[in-house]
Amino acid sequence: RPWNLLDDALLSDADAAGGLTPALADRMRRLIAYAVEGGAQGVLLTCSLYGPVATDADAGVPVLAADxxxxxxxxxxxxxxxxxxxxxxxxxxxxxxxxxxxxxxxxxxxxxxxxxxxxxxxxxxxxxxxxxxxxxxxxxxxxxxxxxxxxxxxxGPHAAARALRTAVRNATDGLTEGSIPCSE
CATH class of the missing domain: 3.40.50.2300 (Response regulator)
Structure with missing residues (x-):
């Protein structure tokens, strides 16, 4: 079941700071952790600026960059x-x-x-x-x-949804075809 988290200041804060700072990366990691603690089986970041956080996230579930x-x-x-x-x-x-x-x-x-x-x-x-x-x-x-x-x-959203669906299926044992709804 897809659900969304939004910190609508992440982009403007990065713009004001001149890019992705360690503090902003930590803030994104906390959002990822919040999603996982809430039961997310996978996380898709939809802002390309935060893509590097996806590659270094150790969330225990698939975390994918936007593009x-x-x-x-x-x-x-x-x-x-x-x-x-x-x-x-x-x-x-x-x-x-x-x-x-x-x-x-x-x-x-x-x-x-x-x-x-x-x-x-x-x-x-x-x-x-x-x-x-x-x-x-x-x-x-x-x-x-x-x-x-x-x-x-x-x-991007179509390819990301397919990739996230595949990553979650590969990371989760015992799932059957179609058991993870993921809208594109």
């Missing part, structure tokens, strides 16, 4: 060029930088390009043979965009 699954999906899809879309430059720059770093780490030959678009606009994909949505808020438009462009569209 790890969508990056793996986009880079593992055999695409020559992935177009990253965002509605504002900071989100675009951050996602393109992190996706390029993931591509280098995976030794993927995939070319990464980016484009800022107005909400609701249909972009020109150029030579791209796939699209990655930089913001979770764009995910509801993934299917319509895929249809309009005739290209696969990788959306």
């Amino acid at each position: 790890a699954a969508v990056f793996a999906s986009a880079l593992g899809g055999g695409h020559r060029e992935v177009l990253v879309l965002a509605t504002f430059a900071a989100a675009l720059d951050d996602t393109v930088d992190r996706l390029r770093a993931s591509a280098r780490a995976a030794r993927s030959p995939t070319r990464i390009v980016g484009q800022v678009i107005a909400p609701g606009a249909v972009p020109d994909p150029g030579a791209a043979d796939a699209v990655l949505l930089a913001q979770y808020s764009l995910a509801p438009h993934a299917d319509a965009l895929a249809e309009a462009l005739g290209l696969p569209v990788h959306a």
Whole structure:
């Protein structure tokens, strides 16, 4: 049963501090611990800034970073060029930088390009043979965009939900197919 915890000041506090500080990372770890103490079988962080906390969390349950699954999906899809879309430059720059770093780490030959678009606009994909949505808020438009462009569209929440479901199933003994509802 999915449930959500929100500390809506984590992003603004990180912005004011100039990035992720040890104190803010500790604050995120406390939220993760709170979720686990409340019965969570897995935790998905939905802010990319806090992704490094996911990789060092020792929570006893799977803890996933916001974009790890969508990056793996986009880079593992055999695409020559992935177009990253965002509605504002900071989100675009951050996602393109992190996706390029993931591509280098995976030794993927995939070319990464980016484009800022107005909400609701249909972009020109150029030579791209796939699209990655930089913001979770764009995910509801993934299917319509895929249809309009005739290209696969990788959306963070969809990939993350599938990855979390798999991680929880792998970490939990005795579960049967379909016993962990996880909305995408």
